[in-house]
Amino acid sequence: MANKVLAILNSKAPYSSTFGKDSLDxxxxxxxxxxxxxxxxxxxxxxxxxxxxxxxxxxxxxxLKTFSAFEFYDIEDIYVCLESLQERxxxxxxxxxxxxxxxxxxxxxxxKQHDCILRx
Amino acid sequence: MANKVLAILNSKAPYSSTFGKDSLDxxxxxxxxxxxxxxxxxxxxxxxxxxxxxxxxxxxxxxLKTFSAFEFYDIEDIYVCLESLQERxxxxxxxxxxxxxxxxxxxxxxxKQHDCILRx
Amino acid sequence: MNKLAVIITxxxxxxxxxxxxxxxxxxxxxxxxxxxxxxxxxxxxxxxxYVDIPSDEYQANAKWLTLKNKFKLPLHLCATAASKRGxxxxxxxxxxxxxxxxxxxxxVSGLGELVELTNYADRVVQF
Amino acid sequence: MNKLAVIITxxxxxxxxxxxxxxxxxxxxxxxxxxxxxxxxxxxxxxxxYVDIPSDEYQANAKWLTLKNKFKLPLHLCATAASKRGxxxxxxxxxxxxxxxxxxxxxVSGLGELVELTNYADRVVQF
Amino acid sequence: MATLHLVRxxxxxxxxxxxxCQVLTSLDILILIDDGxxxxxxxxxxxxxxxxxxxxxKVIKHHAAARGQYVPKDIERxxxxxxxxxxxxxxxxxxxx
Amino acid sequence: MATLHLVRxxxxxxxxxxxxCQVLTSLDILILIDDGxxxxxxxxxxxxxxxxxxxxxKVIKHHAAARGQYVPKDIERxxxxxxxxxxxxxxxxxxxx
Numbered sequence: 013m014a015n016k017v018l019a020i021l022n023s024k025a026p027y028s029s030t031f032g033k034d035s036l037d038x039x040x041x042x043x044x045x046x047x048x049x050x051x052x053x054x055x056x057x058x059x060x061x062x063x064x065x066x067x068x069x070x071x072x073x074x075x076l077k078t079f080s081a082f083e084f085y086d087i088e089d090i091y092v093c094l095e096s097l098q099e100r101x102x103x104x105x106x107x108x109x110x111x112x113x114x115x116x117x118x119x120x121x122x123x124k125q126h127d128c129i130l131r132x
Numbered sequence: 133m134a135n136k137v138l139a140i141l142n143s144k145a146p147y148s149s150t151f152g153k154d155s156l157d158x159x160x161x162x163x164x165x166x167x168x169x170x171x172x173x174x175x176x177x178x179x180x181x182x183x184x185x186x187x188x189x190x191x192x193x194x195x196l197k198t199f200s201a202f203e204f205y206d207i208e209d210i211y212v213c214l215e216s217l218q219e220r221x222x223x224x225x226x227x228x229x230x231x232x233x234x235x236x237x238x239x240x241x242x243x244k245q246h247d248c249i250l251r252x
Numbered sequence: 253m254n255k256l257a258v259i260i261t262x263x264x265x266x267x268x269x270x271x272x273x274x275x276x277x278x279x280x281x282x283x284x285x286x287x288x289x290x291x292x293x294x295x296x297x298x299x300x301x302y303v304d305i306p307s308d309e310y311q312a313n314a315k316w317l318t319l320k321n322k323f324k325l326p327l328h329l330c331a332t333a334a335s336k337r338g339x340x341x342x343x344x345x346x347x348x349x350x351x352x353x354x355x356x357x358x359x360v361s362g363l364g365e366l367v368e369l370t371n372y373a374d375r376v377v378q379f
Numbered sequence: 380m381n382k383l384a385v386i387i388t389x390x391x392x393x394x395x396x397x398x399x400x401x402x403x404x405x406x407x408x409x410x411x412x413x414x415x416x417x418x419x420x421x422x423x424x425x426x427x428x429y430v431d432i433p434s435d436e437y438q439a440n441a442k443w444l445t446l447k448n449k450f451k452l453p454l455h456l457c458a459t460a461a462s463k464r465g466x467x468x469x470x471x472x473x474x475x476x477x478x479x480x481x482x483x484x485x486x487v488s489g490l491g492e493l494v495e496l497t498n499y500a501d502r503v504v505q506f
Numbered sequence: 507m508a509t510l511h512l513v514r515x516x517x518x519x520x521x522x523x524x525x526x527c528q529v530l531t532s533l534d535i536l537i538l539i540d541d542g543x544x545x546x547x548x549x550x551x552x553x554x555x556x557x558x559x560x561x562x563x564k565v566i567k568h569h570a571a572a573r574g575q576y577v578p579k580d581i582e583r584x585x586x587x588x589x590x591x592x593x594x595x596x597x598x599x600x601x602x603x
Numbered sequence: 604m605a606t607l608h609l610v611r612x613x614x615x616x617x618x619x620x621x622x623x624c625q626v627l628t629s630l631d632i633l634i635l636i637d638d639g640x641x642x643x644x645x646x647x648x649x650x651x652x653x654x655x656x657x658x659x660x661k662v663i664k665h666h667a668a669a670r671g672q673y674v675p676k677d678i679e680r681x682x683x684x685x686x687x688x689x690x691x692x693x694x695x696x697x698x699x700x
Contacts, residue, residue, distance in 0.1 A: 054528070146573075148541045189571055191274075251699065303462075338429040405687045504690060505696075
């Protein structure tokens with residue numbers, strides 16, 4: 013039986029709520045169970061990817077650093093919505109490698125290929 | 133010594149969160165202690181005032197019905213932001229009487245007269 | 253038969269939980285096979301037996317107990333999310349002890365359980 | 380002397396609470412007279428002694444205890460908000476009993492206390 | 507591939523409906539639920555009608571009624587049971603909350 | 604009467620900054636704090652500069668730095684102690700969260 017493939021749509025900025033961390037925990041569990049998981053970033057969620065962040069200044073354990081472990085967990089499908097970047101005047105510089113920038117239409121097509129879509 | 137006068141700025145729609153009810157509880161306590169309290173409605177908060185609502189259909193105790201007790205608690209200064217109504221294409225029909233519709237500039241002037249401003 | 257998994261992330265104090273429970277009740281009434289309900293984020297508060305909502309307001313926690321008893325609905329609690337929100341995930345304390353505040357209708361689980369539910373269900377709905 | 384009252388509505392799991400605590404610490408360091416901190420809505424979770432945050436993360440609940448002990452900072456808990464969120468507001472259970480999950484640094488109060496604080500303080504800040 | 511979109515928030519105060527609109531495709535179904543019912547009167551709904559047929563926009567009947575929201579005749583009012591059925595008539599679900 | 608406004612949310616996803624802008628008057632002080640720091644790059648800040656002097660717009664230094672947000676030179680970066688002082692230099696406070 014084919015395993016279901018999970019998409020997680022990240023929609024919140026990284027620090028003020030626990031959504032980003034809660035979403036990451038799910039992604040890593042699916043990765044460690046060798047279940048396919050793809051990550052999508054849209055809206056405020058794109059702030060999870062920008063460079064030069066430092067959660068330690070907020071007295072937090074900075075969970076964004078764990079993003080660099082995605083490859084280790086075979087999490088390789090990472091997509092960010094072009095329109096969300098543009099709305100926020102953000103460039104294509106990210107703190108992790110291999111992020112795919114897609115226009116909304118292609119972003120949607122990729123997203124909808126998944127059996128299960130969770131949004132955080 | 134003059135008592136402080138409290139303004140409560142209501143900014144959330146009535147049912148999906150507890151903010152409206154939490155705000156009302158504060159207003160009624162201030163009223164029952166005979167402390168001045170004024171109520172302001174802006175943004176999504178204006179949905180707390182529109183007619184024909186019925187929280188019982190959501191299996192809730194409908195706290196909006198308690199708004200009719202404001203006069204009993206000497207809560208008589210009730211202001212709603214005109215721009216917030218217009219953005220939502222709402223008329224000047226409300227489920228309580230004596231609501232003052234003010235353009236943002238006058239709404240701001242009234243609000244800022246208060247010693248303490250809480251926003252819910 | 254259609255298999256459904258439900259993820260609850262809203263707290264019992266929110267009317268969003270009423271929507272989730274009405275959805276689950278409707279599914280059960282339609283003979284949908286609900287393979288499990290997973291409580292995550294603020295949703296874990298549904299398992300807190302100390303939650304005390306005035307009797308004339310909606311009793312979300314009691315509703316889950318009723319559904320569990322009537323339909324053998326599996327209720328899974330994310331342990332990590334729960335311990336951050338004041339549920340007593342102490343393995344030395346048994347769920348039926350006076351010291352535990354976790355309703356014994358709930359199974360303390362990890363996110364691994366969510367992997368299982370997702371694999372097993374035909375649809376996963378988040379509330 | 381400047382008198383300040385603070386209202387906390389964010390839960391300990393949120394970084395918004397770190398901001399609130401840093402603000403209170405800065406005020407205390409500047410000799411501001413904090414007449415009281417009032418915990419309302421999800422803020423009441425700061426008083427839950429069962430909240431268990433991993434040791435390498437920010438310990439908001441422990442911070443309040445330290446501030447209380449060092450500065451005699453009055454910490455008031457809204458009883459109604461607390462009982463809806465799983466804090467054990469049972470008058471037959473003493474705060475120091477094993478059955479209570481309310482940190483004894485916190486005074487269980489009602490909204491009447493907020494009226495007092497608002498009257499007494501020169502400024503009220505909400506976090 | 508049809509996706510079922512559950513929109514639980516008002517577009518007057520948050521981006522959920524806009525983000526949903528960005529990933530909406532012609533066969534999808536949009537459900538206005540909880541505070542999503544306020545979107546019945548939001549301009550974005552006109553843009554959405556250009557992507558999906560108005561028959562594919564539905565509102566939870568008692569959620570709109572509780573909020574005093576007028577439902578235009580061309581938008582179907584559905585029950586929770588209808589929503590459960592739609593969950594299995596589409597391929598996947600996104601909850602916009 | 605000067606009011607101190609604490610804006611804790613991003614205008615890219617919610618209406619707090621807009622609502623603050625609606626009640627802002629010329630002597631007020633605006634603090635960008637927590638996710639409010641993302642507003643440093645929002646167009647609405649230009650509208651705000653037409654109401655209050657840019658000297659009256661301040662950002663919590665470590666909150667902007669933690670979020671990787673560039674702070675323009677004309678906007679003052681302040682500490683929590685500065686914020687406490689401002690609390691007593693103004694007449695009242697509104698927290699936009």
